[in-house]
Amino acid sequence: MKNILTVFLLVFSIHCFSQDTITTLKVRDYMDKEVCVIGKVASFKIASEGKNTNYINIDKPYPENIFTVVISNNHLEKLNIKIEDLKNKNILIKGKITTYKNDPKQIPQIYNPVSIAVKKE
Numbered sequence: 001m002k003n004i005l006t007v008f009l010l011v012f013s014i015h016c017f018s019q020d021t022i023t024t025l026k027v028r029d030y031m032d033k034e035v036c037v038i039g040k041v042a043s044f045k046i047a048s049e050g051k052n053t054n055y056i057n058i059d060k061p062y063p064e065n066i067f068t069v070v071i072s073n074n075h076l077e078k079l080n081i082k083i084e085d086l087k088n089k090n091i092l093i094k095g096k097i098t099t100y101k102n103d104p105k106q107i108p109q110i111y112n113p114v115s116i117a118v119k120k121e
Helices: 002-018 024-030 073-079
Strands: 021-023 034-045 051-059 068-072 091-100 109-111 115-118
Touching: 021 024, 024 034, 051 073, 068 073
Parallel strands: 021 034, 068 109
Antiparallel strands: 034 051, 034 091, 051 068, 091 109, 091 115
16 A cells, blocks of 8 residues: 555656646746645644535645645545645645635635645655
8 A cells, every 4th residue: 555655646746747836935826727836734724513625724824824725525535635644744736726706815725636745855
């Protein structure tokens, strides 16, 4: 199982680096484009009972967040990821950069990313 995970992370990393891999400081330049964002998990909020939306803030914690991964419970299960295990880790997130229309701060985000992987140090 460990070998399968290693192969997946290697393939994912190569795929990310073969396209645009950016830091959170550049996400606004890539609005509505699919990219790989690299950054450190600064904080997160797990959906409470009866709720469906989870938030992972990259590089800066809420409320100073500059980039957020928004992910539904169902999508989180599909990716087989436990958000708690990502705290303080550098991760690669692949998905389309957008903003939530009702967010007055218009924080860039990726909603239900294609993939999330911990970056090997």
